[in-house]
Amino acid sequence: MTSPLYNASGVMCRSVEDLEAMRASSSGALITKSCTLEPREGNPEPRYFVTPLGSINSMGLPNYGYQYYLDYAEKYDYANNKPLFISISGMSLADNLTIIKAFHERALPCILEVNLSCPNLPGKPQLGYDLPAAQHALEKICEFYDRPFGVKLPPYFDVSHFDQAAEVFNKFDLLKYVTCINSVGNGLVIDVDAESVVIKPKDGLGGLGGDYVLPTALANVREFVRRLPGKQVVGCGGVKSGREAFMHILAGATAVQVGSCLYEEGVGAFDRIAQELKDLMAAKGYQKLSDFRGKLKTL
Numbered sequence: 001m002t003s004p005l006y007n008a009s010g011v012m013c014r015s016v017e018d019l020e021a022m023r024a025s026s027s028g029a030l031i032t033k034s035c036t037l038e039p040r041e042g043n044p045e046p047r048y049f050v051t052p053l054g055s056i057n058s059m060g061l062p063n064y065g066y067q068y069y070l071d072y073a074e075k076y077d078y079a080n081n082k083p084l085f086i087s088i089s090g091m092s093l094a095d096n097l098t099i100i101k102a103f104h105e106r107a108l109p110c111i112l113e114v115n116l117s118c119p120n121l122p123g124k125p126q127l128g129y130d131l132p133a134a135q136h137a138l139e140k141i142c143e144f145y146d147r148p149f150g151v152k153l154p155p156y157f158d159v160s161h162f163d164q165a166a167e168v169f170n171k172f173d174l175l176k177y178v179t180c181i182n183s184v185g186n187g188l189v190i191d192v193d194a195e196s197v198v199i200k201p202k203d204g205l206g207g208l209g210g211d212y213v214l215p216t217a218l219a220n221v222r223e224f225v226r227r228l229p230g231k232q233v234v235g236c237g238g239v240k241s242g243r244e245a246f247m248h249i250l251a252g253a254t255a256v257q258v259g260s261c262l263y264e265e266g267v268g269a270f271d272r273i274a275q276e277l278k279d280l281m282a283a284k285g286y287q288k289l290s291d292f293r294g295k296l297k298t299l
């Protein structure tokens, strides 16, 4: 069975070396680091910190610029390999359109994912939290882009926001999937001994991943699965074993991404988590993911 697991954008996907390690792994797919028009150094370090409950990051979109990933996508062997997703996070709508047009012209089999949810650019609000702006961006993209694509969403925390966001996304038939969730933005981790924050950018504010975000990720998966008929939801957030992967699929996820855990464990996480998921399914008498996908019981 092709693994339902792959990397969360941002982890093990910035360089060709990273991407080739992902391609050689047992993951079922791979996605690139969100790219911008020009290469970016990203925010000053330290900008990533691991805690017993997960991670906090304020990377600031370090990437080699979209042409680097376009070049990788051109050379990628789509026949014998896994689906290649390209994450795009331009600094402006104009940048996003330029990048997407460049991929569109090459008509490559890779799948574009528009990142609406980078929380770490000082002074730049997340599109995912400005739904009129998000709708406008999707309208401009769909004026010319005629192939299936996806979006990376921030976590939402209010039922009215699930409703409002879904109303926007349901306007776009070519928007075939949403990935829920990006990191929970602007958390603050404190080192008691040093009496200090642990990352440099934004006076310590950064996106949270890992155990911190699992219940929020699961809620976003389940709520968007309910509200986006005909679309798919990729689950991301808090996956560190077969159990959390099972939870995401039970909540309705088609596939599941691994971020903080992949950062710490490396590609062996894909083998381990896939095996744990297989064992859990066997113990429950499930043969395939669709036996339990979206079948979370309520009380």
Ligand SMILES: O=C(O)c1[nH]c(=O)[nH]c(=O)c1Cl
Residues within 6 Å of the ligand: 010, 034, 057, 058, 059, 060, 061, 062, 089, 115, 117, 118, 119, 120, 182, 183, 207
């Ligand atoms: O700071 C980052 O590069 C970053 N970090 C995240 O946690 N999510 C994102 O979408 C991005 Cl683009």
